[in-house]
Amino acid sequence: MSAIEFDHVWYRYSSHQDYALKDVTVTIGKGEIVGVVGPNGAGKTTFAKHINGLLKPDKGLVKVLGRDTKDESVARLSRDVGIIFQNPHHQLFSETVSEEVLFGLKNFDVENPGLVAERVLEDFGLLQYREKPPLSLSGGEKKRLCIASAIAWDPKILVLDEPTVGQDLNNKRQLLDLIVSWSQRGKTAILVSHDMEFLWALNPRILVFSKGRILADGKVDVVFTDEEILHEASLRLPQLAELAAKLGWKNPPRTPSEAAKRILEVKGWPM
Amino acid sequence: MxxxxxxxxxxxxxxxxxxxxxxxxxxxxxxxxxxxxxxxxxxxxxxxxxxxxxxxxxxxxxxxxxxxxxxxxxxxxxxxxxxxxxxxxxxxxxxSPDELEQVLKWLRAPRDVVFAFTTAVRFVPVLMLDLSQIIAAQRSRGLEFEKGNPITRLRKLSPILVPMIVTALLRSNDLAEAIEVRGYGVSKRPTSIYELKxxxxxxxxxxxxxxxxxxxxxxxxx
Structure with missing residues (x-):
């Protein structure tokens, strides 16, 4: 059984004339990491909101872990689908950081919520702030808190909308490791992002959205090096892919240190 | 007209x-x-x-x-x-808010009052969008508005109201800074692109x- 299944999905917002999703068909397996890219207004967030039933398709079918989203409430689906939206201020409301994490845990009747909250806060480096108001944290910490509070109830699918916005290099690395280990536990991660470098390093399956349709679906190496697709979706070639193209390398490096190693090898310089 | x-x-x-x-x-x-x-x-x-x-x-x-x-x-x-x-x-x-601004200026209303009033009108759709996003975010964390007695339902409004107020305050602060750095208040009689005729x-x-x-x-x- 697949984790997520979109079958000829059409969706139109009542305030708009054009469809936001047009005949979207895609199947995402358990444990898969999928990057969703495309220009603003391409339908990425609309796609994400269908996964936990916040939006229901006008036409077509959305199945999450085998369940038709039309037959399920948002709360029931959210037990299995954790969504973290772009703006942390749309989510944070509790008096303390600890209570913010506990909110979801209590809603979903998770056992030992206090212990779980502490563990998650520790994992995200936020334990020292547990008694502080969430709004007193920095932008990056607020974002991490939002991710921590969704991961806390251990959903099977995680949807992250622009997770790298406001994150420094170290936090991005931590996030990358978290998503990889998440996937290794057989869980699915969907990342809606404009951060091409981050997606390049993560090496996920890529869905390119343009004007409500899926323009391309494939491995990051293939999609992100196809100039026609990148142009159509107003995307930029990741820097490492561009470097590899200019140097004529067949297999582009995934990280800057990998690129540096290869250059040193070619030049015969000591590492 | x-x-x-x-x-x-x-x-x-x-x-x-x-x-x-x-x-x-x-x-x-x-x-x-x-x-x-x-x-x-x-x-x-x-x-x-x-x-x-x-x-x-x-x-x-x-x-x-x-x-x-x-x-x-x-x-x-x-x-x-x-x-x-x-x-x-x-x-x-x-x-439109722009036209409203023109009318209020023509009525000789103080500039700050005109600006505050038209900005408030202009912000209604933005705040409505914020509200829908906040509701979506909290529903995604298991908040169910339909369940519980009236008191419980009232309590459930705090995850909506707090982010709503915070977002509105942050937005107004951003706006205040943005207009100040672009010279708001420097001239007592600023010129206007549009004139009513x-x-x-x-x-x-x-x-x-x-x-x-x-x-x-x-x-x-x-």
């Missing part, structure tokens, strides 16, 4: 909605409001906007009948209320409004 003409029409309809207190005349003013809505092609939006007013209209009708007023009198009061609300809605539905069409509208006011005043007195 010049926004000042629209304001004049709305003020006339509003004033006579308040002034009349018998059914045929109230119905006449309401018909004029509907006519204004039809001519400005906003009738559907106007009707949508009056859904909440409709609940209050029904409430006024029921309360007045319950406390012993006649059905005709109760109906008059209810339709009068609908007419008052709709006449102001006609103006706001046909006037009456066209022949506007003048003919004013003549019609004056004639209609005279006719309705005649109806009011006799």
């Amino acid at each position: 010049d926004p000042r003409c629209r304001l004049l029409i709305a003020l006339m309809l509003f004033a006579f909605s308040l002034a009349f207190l018998d059914l045929p005349k109230v119905v006449l003013v309401l018909a004029l409001v509907i006519l204004a809505g039809t001519l400005s092609k906003i009738l559907r939006r106007l009707a949508k906007l009056q859904i909440l007013t409709g609940i209050l209209v029904a409430f006024i009708l029921v309360i007045n009948i319950t406390i012993g007023y006649s059905v005709i009198y109760s109906l008059t009061l209810s339709l009068r209320f609908l007419s008052i609300v709709s006449s102001t809605s006609v103006f706001f539905l046909t006037t 009456f066209s022949k069409y506007d003048w003919s509208c004013i003549v019609i409004v004056v004639l209609a006011t005279a006719a309705l005043t005649f109806l009011l007195i006799y």
